[in-house]
Amino acid sequence: MRYAKPNTPGSKVQYRTRYDNFIGGEYVRPKLERYFENISPVNGKPFCEVARSSAEDVERALDAAHGAKVAWGKTSVADRSAALLKIADAMEANLEMLAVSETWDNGKPVRETLAADLPLAIDHFRYFAGCLRAEEGSMAELDANTVSYHLKEPLGVVGQIIPWNFPLLMAAWKLAPALAAGNCVVLKPAEQTPATIMLFAELAGKILPPGVLNVVNGFGIEAGKPLASNRRISKVAFTGETTTGRLIMQYASENLIPVTLELGGKSPNIFFADVLAQDDDFRQKALEGFGMFALNQGEVCTCPSRALVDKKIYGQFLELAVMRAAASKPGDPLDTDTRVGAQASNDQLEKILSYIDIGKQEGARVRMGGERVNLGGDLAGGYYVAPTVFEGHNKMRVFQEEIFGPVVSVASFDGFDDAIAQANDTLYGLGAGVWTRDFHTAFRAGRAIQAGRVWTNCYHLYPAHAAFGGYKQSGIGRETHKMMLDHYQQTKNLLVSYDPKPMGFF
């Protein structure tokens, strides 16, 4: 089926013409009264205006957050958990609306927002609602009269800067643990994709006390910097690229506050020879795993963008894999049959095309795709790229840099050690894939790859309760797991003497 375009009769989504900031539980106009146009990558046309905020708006949001932080921090875990569960319920009740909006704002196929982005985001709030109820501090008896208590306390007010590839899901990954831990949040969505987060804020704003969640829209230099460098935040969380990651750390160092960063990768996807040993379900599963480079148009930090294939099966494997991957073609993102949608913005499209160009110049062979796609009609202005398969070697730039498009670069390896050496020959270490029928090989490879997540005989699963984060230049911290609560909490140690006698030091 095909969903009606937002803002047309019968659509699940009717946007406001203009979105202000969400501060203290209400919409607040930006101080300078400036707005920017929000463009849908589906057709390249604007569909709403969004606040172009400045430092004054960030300060106003921080005022609201600081005004709410004491009461929210002291709200019982039962009540905070209940609020997260209600947010999840409200999202579930509006699942189609939010999914269609996310497709319109980001360009990703609605098949994916319905099946992945929204269900995962909803579950994330439920997961942290549960973690919170089960969390406890610790106590140690140091001697007969001395006891050490460890209690968790919220940090207070935190800043969060959200990427555009999974706008609502990445917001959920950051908001759920921060709110669960008792913090108030000032969140800045990416400037390409603010719309669905504003729809979410309306829903969550009816559940959370005013000031607990504040959303400030705008550009990085005008709104992101005043937030990330602000002395009134106690922590900053960012997902994006390495230069901005360093800048965020630099600002945080001026305030001596912690950061968590997720900065992407160049994930190897390793196929050992035994994947083709039988013509069975597992063979198809491995071929499916190869084709997942096109999931979310390749705009995933863990895109399996380097396929490393055992040279014993290289020719046959690639033939089968390309045949299977060829079924994924760009189409109307609002059609539930479409697997590949639009790239999120025109500059992203241009960057991808520049990488396809340098790949060809370096001598990589195009086995599939390699060009922009014009879908014509209403979608003629949209940003579509054909899923592309390059063959080459690991020193080429298309093997070394995150293209953030539906592009995979394929090389062969000669034996286990060569596979691991190539897999680890990268600046990054976020995700990796290992495919084999031999569990000894699977375990050895999984431990040898320097990456935070090694999918073993699967790929692109993002369940709550499996830690996600990077080695090397891919970042700091682990999301999607209860350990993220620690990144949003202080540890208070009460060191208590129950001995009435003098200590005897002086």
Add this chain to the structure above:
Amino acid sequence: MPETQDPVPATEAALALVRRLAAVHGPLMFHLSGGCCDGSAPMCFAAGEFKLGERDVKLGEVDGHGFWIGGEQWARWSHTSITLDVVPGRGASFSLEIPEGVRFVIRSAVCARP
């Protein structure tokens, strides 16, 4: 490793944008990013905004404004030449041109290995 004042090639459109930004923000600097989302693209800041490290490599200058890349990333780029260009588009990041609705991008060409 180069440490040079040589010009980094830039298209006419990119040079015009650099001059407009410099007129507003004063001296500029560029740092080529890596990684996710808006990575593998040049970031433009007011000069001194981004703290350079010991391993950052200066590739040259664009209209007198310094252009750097992380040293480890340079090791993987050094067999290609770069040209600064600009395209329409709503990029994210703290780069100074974003509010104008345009984004700096890099065009690359293969050059001989030194």
